[in-house]
Amino acid sequence: MPYVDYVELKSRITILQAAQMLALTLKAHGAQHRGPCPICNTGGDRALVITPERGLFYCFPAKTGGDLIKLVAHVKSCSQNEAAQLVQSQFGGTVPTIPARTRGSIPNHSPTVPQNQKAGLNPLPYLEPEHPAIQALGISPATAAAFESGYAGKGVLRGRYAVPVHGKDGTLLAYVGVAVSKEQSPTLLFHNFDPGSTIFNANRLAEGGDLFVCRDPLQVLLAVENGVAPESVVAFLTDGIAAQQLEMLAALMDEKKTEPAQLF
Numbered sequence: 001m002p003y004v005d006y007v008e009l010k011s012r013i014t015i016l017q018a019a020q021m022l023a024l025t026l027k028a029h030g031a032q033h034r035g036p037c038p039i040c041n042t043g044g045d046r047a048l049v050i051t052p053e054r055g056l057f058y059c060f061p062a063k064t065g066g067d068l069i070k071l072v073a074h075v076k077s078c079s080q081n082e083a084a085q086l087v088q089s090q091f092g093g094t095v096p097t098i099p100a101r102t103r104g105s106i107p108n109h110s111p112t113v114p115q116n117q118k119a120g121l122n123p124l125p126y127l128e129p130e131h132p133a134i135q136a137l138g139i140s141p142a143t144a145a146a147f148e149s150g151y152a153g154k155g156v157l158r159g160r161y162a163v164p165v166h167g168k169d170g171t172l173l174a175y176v177g178v179a180v181s182k183e184q185s186p187t188l189l190f191h192n193f194d195p196g197s198t199i200f201n202a203n204r205l206a207e208g209g210d211l212f213v214c215r216d217p218l219q220v221l222l223a224v225e226n227g228v229a230p231e232s233v234v235a236f237l238t239d240g241i242a243a244q245q246l247e248m249l250a251a252l253m254d255e256k257k258t259e260p261a262q263l264f
């Protein structure tokens with residue numbers, strides 16, 4: 001297969017141009033564009049989120065995201081190389097140069113996560129956000145650090161990805177241990193904490209914004225990694241969802257006057 005220069009391709013084609021090529025139905029909402037995912041065919045009209053200024057997409061049902069080449073690969077169910085070929089053949093060399101400010105990728109952009117931490121548990125000082133096991137999950141050091149999370153080399157969550165759980169007022173309540181390998185039980189590990197009592201990342205939720213509700217914290221981090229605003233995505237911390245947790249979610253929506261929650 002002929003070689004395609006991904007960097008060159010991404011320097012002159014935006015993710016929205018790729019989305020247009022794929023005939024995606026998107027609606028602009030703030031800094032993001034949202035629409036149904038034609039390949040997953042589930043999750044409603046907010047399944048796919050594209051963040052043009054970062055050149056990233058995230059598909060909630062598929063729990064996958066990335067740049068425009070990965071977007072084309074996802075929607076066309078093909079390899080990245082095939083996707084790059086497709087983009088190349090579609091746009092050829094005739095695409096006008098796009099002004100720098102709307103270019104598809106902004107390297108080294110780390111998400112800004114508002115911090116509102118109050119006294120509670122003491123943060124674990126030994127977590128490693130840049131550990132390869134975290135990157136293997138699809139989480140960059142910048143995103144892991146923004147969430148004050150990282151690989152635990154010791155302690156009760158040893159060998160897992162430790163992610164802090166905050167109360168709605170920002171108090172550090174607990175750490176959740178996310179599995180980093182198939183050998184580990186995928187069940188989230190907690191220590192002295194009732195996971196049904198809190199909605200993960202609710203402390204960061206913005207007033208009047210969007211609300212994506214995931215099934216686990218890793219999906220929140222993956223969504224943020226792939227451009228979704230950290231102020232718009234939360235997760236339940238249990239496998240099943242009890243009535244009491246749905247009431248908590250409803251109260252949160254009322255309080256923050258968010259859009260109706262979309263559950264993934």
Ligand SMILES: [Zn+2]
Nearest residue numbers: 037040059062
């Ligand atoms: Zn999808």
